[in-house]
Amino acid sequence: MEYWNPYLETLPKDALTKIELAYFRNIFSFAREHSRLYRDKLEGIDPEEIRTMADLKEIPLTEKEEMRRYQEMEPFPYGGLLAGDIEEVTTFRQTSGTTGKPIYVPETYESWQWRIEAWCHILYMAGFRPRHRIFLPFGYNVYVAFWEAHFASEKVGCELVPGGALDTKGRIHKILEVKADGLMNTPTYGLHIASEAKAMGIDPAALGIERMLCAGEPMTTATRTRLEELYRCQVFDHIGGTEPCAWAAMCGERDGLHIIEPFFLVEILDRETMRREVAEGETGVAVVTPLGRRSFPLIRFNTKDLVRKMKDVCPCGRTSFKIKEVLGRIDEIRKVRGVLFSPKTAEEVIRKDFPEIEEFEIIIERLDLMDVITLKAEVRAGLSVKAGEETRSRLENGLKIATNLTFNVIIKPPGSLPRYLLKAKRFKDLREGMTHE
Amino acid sequence: MNEQIREEIQRIEAGASNLKSLAEGNPSVVRNAEIILSFVYILKFITPNTDKEA
Numbered sequence: 001m002e003y004w005n006p007y008l009e010t011l012p013k014d015a016l017t018k019i020e021l022a023y024f025r026n027i028f029s030f031a032r033e034h035s036r037l038y039r040d041k042l043e044g045i046d047p048e049e050i051r052t053m054a055d056l057k058e059i060p061l062t063e064k065e066e067m068r069r070y071q072e073m074e075p076f077p078y079g080g081l082l083a084g085d086i087e088e089v090t091t092f093r094q095t096s097g098t099t100g101k102p103i104y105v106p107e108t109y110e111s112w113q114w115r116i117e118a119w120c121h122i123l124y125m126a127g128f129r130p131r132h133r134i135f136l137p138f139g140y141n142v143y144v145a146f147w148e149a150h151f152a153s154e155k156v157g158c159e160l161v162p163g164g165a166l167d168t169k170g171r172i173h174k175i176l177e178v179k180a181d182g183l184m185n186t187p188t189y190g191l192h193i194a195s196e197a198k199a200m201g202i203d204p205a206a207l208g209i210e211r212m213l214c215a216g217e218p219m220t221t222a223t224r225t226r227l228e229e230l231y232r233c234q235v236f237d238h239i240g241g242t243e244p245c246a247w248a249a250m251c252g253e254r255d256g257l258h259i260i261e262p263f264f265l266v267e268i269l270d271r272e273t274m275r276r277e278v279a280e281g282e283t284g285v286a287v288v289t290p291l292g293r294r295s296f297p298l299i300r301f302n303t304k305d306l307v308r309k310m311k312d313v314c315p316c317g318r319t320s321f322k323i324k325e326v327l328g329r330i331d332e333i334r335k336v337r338g339v340l341f342s343p344k345t346a347e348e349v350i351r352k353d354f355p356e357i358e359e360f361e362i363i364i365e366r367l368d369l370m371d372v373i374t375l376k377a378e379v380r381a382g383l384s385v386k387a388g389e390e391t392r393s394r395l396e397n398g399l400k401i402a403t404n405l406t407f408n409v410i411i412k413p414p415g416s417l418p419r420y421l422l423k424a425k426r427f428k429d430l431r432e433g434m435t436h437e
Numbered sequence: 438m439n440e441q442i443r444e445e446i447q448r449i450e451a452g453a454s455n456l457k458s459l460a461e462g463n464p465s466v467v468r469n470a471e472i473i474l475s476f477v478y479i480l481k482f483i484t485p486n487t488d489k490e491a
Contacts, residue, residue, distance in 0.1 A: 005483055015487040022485075110475035117479050262485070292482045 004124035009318045019262045023291035025050055031297035036080030037070040057275050061302045068101050077104045083297050093144040095242045096423050099331060105242055111295035115245050118263040119152035122249040126213050126236035130157030134182035137171040139164030144242045145215040149184045168196045175207050183209045186216035187223045188424040194230040195358055205232040217423050218326040220344055222351035239326055244288040244301050248323060251316040261320040265289040268309045283308045285330060304330040334429055336364055336371045339404050343427040349398045356380050356391055359417040366431040374408045381414040443484055450477045
């Protein structure tokens with residue numbers, strides 16, 4: 001069977017819209033009745049008047065900053081974000097806190113199962129079936145992504161091998177021992193496993209991975225291609241977050257990501273006005289409403305993810321609308337010497353044309369009133385000094401062409417930069433007032 | 438979507454609600470009935486009637 005839910009995934013577009021608007025009115029009413037945040041925020045708006053996608057634009061966006069304020073209220077630790085009785089909460093999750101105090105996310109049994117059902121679409125689109133044995137090389141901790149992957153794998157019927165309490169070498173041995181043919185990891189860690197395998201004298205392609213699903217951090221096309229070449233397997237991406245859930249994923253075409261409709265109502269808004277829906281091919285900010293998750297309702301959540309809208313028609317036959325991969329986050333876009341810069345552009349250059357670079361780090365500083373952008377590039381073992389110098393020179397040129405900025409590139413020896421299991425922190429803006437890393 | 442499927446989901450919902458009432462004082466049966474109702478919520482969500490969701 002091609003689809004996890006053939007009925008939902010092939011509904012005509014107008015039917016999907018009709019269902020999503022009806023579900024939106026339901027979750028809107030529920031949120032206003034049960035959540036302190038939305039009791040305050042949505043006062044005076046009649047859900048019955050929400051009849052078209054244009055009507056949605058009159059409803060205020062939900063921002064992470066206000067969620068942090070409401071979280072401080074009772075009941076601890078979810079405050080005014082919780083909808084319903086705290087005794088019904090069965091699972092605690094939290095955001096990574098990359099951009100400030102973490103958000104604590106309560107899931108009831110029902111809401112957790114709703115998330116898992118949405119995640120089953122991600123796995124099925126990526127071709128995972130009951131015959132697959134999936135290795136998950138993480139201890140999941142309080143972060144949601146791999147817990148969802150775990151439960152959804154079980155629900156789809158795959159055989160899940162949790163590989164948390166092992167080091168990378170141990171995980172490589174375990175993949176070989178159990179003959180796992182599926183792998184779910186962050187793109188960064190996928191690259192790291194490949195690098196470790198090579199150091200152990202094992203070709204990553206010989207690990208036997210047939211398909212890989214990445215989570216936890218945005219993945220550029222060049223990084224995905226690099227992973228596919230290393231493992232000689234199909235690599236799939238998806239996009240989501242702890243608060244809005246995982247809301248879009250790649251199908252077998254591996255060209256853009258389908259919105260998981262009608263679980264999510266996703267708007268792609270012009271970043272200047274945050275009101276106008278962008279046209280096909282245009283870039284905008286994703287605003288997401290999970291339409292059935294009741295314990296922690298979110299109405300028009302501003303994800304701050306920058307994505308490009310694609311045309312709807314996909315050869316896979318799914319009728320949901322599509323986006324290109326995540327281009328970056330609004331809060332990662334920086335103005336350097338008057339030029340807008342996204343770290344994702346630099347990553348694209350490195351992963352596409354510099355296989356000799358194993359890891360990298362970008363630092364922006366202000367020295368003598370001048371913005372300086374430095375890229376530390378860790379090269380693979382065995383690269384000669386002369387080859388390293390050539391890499392440095394080619395990289396400076398490549399980055400200049402791609403970003404219109406002059407980089408100070410520093411070649412670093414193997415093993416000198418940090419490795420990340422979950423969200424990689426490769427970007428640091430050390431200028432005054434720019435605390436984001 | 439076959440209307441019979443939706444009717445079957447409603448029957449499961451009625452049965453699980455009934456079970457929950459009958460089993461008052463037995464946390465195990467009550468909780469299992471509640472879990473069935475959680476899945477009923479999801480089953481309803483994934484089988485919307487496009488004629489009625491107006």
